[in-house]
Amino acid sequence: MSDKNKPKKSGSLSRRDFLKSSAWAGLGTALSSRMLKAKSPAAVQSAQESSDRINIAVIGVGTQGRVLVESCLRIPDIHFQAICDIWEYSQVYASRYLQKYGYKVNIYEDYRQLLEKEKGLDAVIIATPDWMHAEHANACMEQGLHVYCEKEMSNSLEKAQSMVRTSRRTGKLLQIGHQRRSNPRYIHAIDRLIHEKQLLGRVSQSYAQWNRSKSDMLGWPKKYTIPPEKLEKYGYRSMTEFRNWRWFKKYGGGPIVDLGSHQIDLFSWVYGTNPSSVTSCGGTDYYDKREWYDNVMAIYEFKTVQGTCRALYQVQTTTKYGGFYEAFMGDNGTIVLSEVPQFGNWAMREAHAPEWDSLAKDGLLESETPPIQKVGTKNVFLDVRVTQEAGRWPLPVELAKPPHQPHLENFFSAIRAGASLTCPGEVGYETALTVLTTNKAVGSPRKLRFQKEQFKA
Numbered sequence: 001m002s003d004k005n006k007p008k009k010s011g012s013l014s015r016r017d018f019l020k021s022s023a024w025a026g027l028g029t030a031l032s033s034r035m036l037k038a039k040s041p042a043a044v045q046s047a048q049e050s051s052d053r054i055n056i057a058v059i060g061v062g063t064q065g066r067v068l069v070e071s072c073l074r075i076p077d078i079h080f081q082a083i084c085d086i087w088e089y090s091q092v093y094a095s096r097y098l099q100k101y102g103y104k105v106n107i108y109e110d111y112r113q114l115l116e117k118e119k120g121l122d123a124v125i126i127a128t129p130d131w132m133h134a135e136h137a138n139a140c141m142e143q144g145l146h147v148y149c150e151k152e153m154s155n156s157l158e159k160a161q162s163m164v165r166t167s168r169r170t171g172k173l174l175q176i177g178h179q180r181r182s183n184p185r186y187i188h189a190i191d192r193l194i195h196e197k198q199l200l201g202r203v204s205q206s207y208a209q210w211n212r213s214k215s216d217m218l219g220w221p222k223k224y225t226i227p228p229e230k231l232e233k234y235g236y237r238s239m240t241e242f243r244n245w246r247w248f249k250k251y252g253g254g255p256i257v258d259l260g261s262h263q264i265d266l267f268s269w270v271y272g273t274n275p276s277s278v279t280s281c282g283g284t285d286y287y288d289k290r291e292w293y294d295n296v297m298a299i300y301e302f303k304t305v306q307g308t309c310r311a312l313y314q315v316q317t318t319t320k321y322g323g324f325y326e327a328f329m330g331d332n333g334t335i336v337l338s339e340v341p342q343f344g345n346w347a348m349r350e351a352h353a354p355e356w357d358s359l360a361k362d363g364l365l366e367s368e369t370p371p372i373q374k375v376g377t378k379n380v381f382l383d384v385r386v387t388q389e390a391g392r393w394p395l396p397v398e399l400a401k402p403p404h405q406p407h408l409e410n411f412f413s414a415i416r417a418g419a420s421l422t423c424p425g426e427v428g429y430e431t432a433l434t435v436l437t438t439n440k441a442v443g444s445p446r447k448l449r450f451q452k453e454q455f456k457a
Contacts, residue, residue, distance in 0.1 A: 061094035065127035089224040134159035164457035176428025182407035200330025206311040208263040210324040254292025
């Protein structure tokens, strides 16, 4: 996206500019340069003949759908059978891309036609705008198909509840796309180090942020403008809102939902319970013609067996300072995590804490990197005390895969072998309740409190 102060008029992008700015163009380069050589037509044919083959369709092959396609292409025995999208551009681009790797997929505009005509499907990946997730997921599960649905479950709690209930009634799997729940580094840090080894002692504070640079509204090639009558048929008021649905209340939940829910979900995982209250502030302070808040700061309280714990979260869309990461702070140390290891992949030990060397010997941590002491003033004692940073103990778990791949692998393993889902609908609903309530709290003069029964779908 362009970073100029004045947004481009919607519809003014050339096709070349659009491709240059799209995530799909980046995926093409990354895939061809890394590992997709294995996905030759012969390899695809082998997958089609495998008894472990899972036949899938993808509903919604826009930016996020393409990210999930990229991850699925790396997983053995996954066979693309059909795609569905209301936008011709996405249909053409996705089908041609999959064809390069031996998949001749059937193309649909209406998901109902896909479900009516496609035979032999096992599962569907849903990556449509949030407001359509429930309709698509419920229809697929009613048809006997397992569902992987991108987060947020919905921008409506009632619709999110319906997805959980349909999954229970039909017995079909429903995995929600909070992919950190399957990330081996997060599992190691939270389950093994924080919970099992009590590495940090009592974790009473947490902090997370996701900061992004300012960006223009998305445009589109004029050639692929959707006619008004077709937009109306599928519930969109304009092409601008279709392309920028995340910023409009009818379709999505704004940055606290799009970005924040991934990280706010982690607070509950670490504390072992859902929040008891939220206080938040924010506003539409920077952008024009966007309905959702362009910045939000929120404080959550958690009632745990160790006492009250708190978490502070912020999302900014006008600065990328600090990027995105999470920090879990205990009286014995802190763990900093991020999907991008440069932003967070280490623990820091408090001086009074029990030794961690034995954990390093057991491979649970890497050896400490010594702190850097800066001595540049006349008052050496003060300088060292103020500027010395704690040494870092790197985490030993790396993820040499796209971040969504382990989450999809978990979903497919649950289909094949009955593995437990790392983020079933019940867990996804708890996060949906938390973040949608956070948006409500922005406009409230008081702290909003949760009741335990609210988190049960």
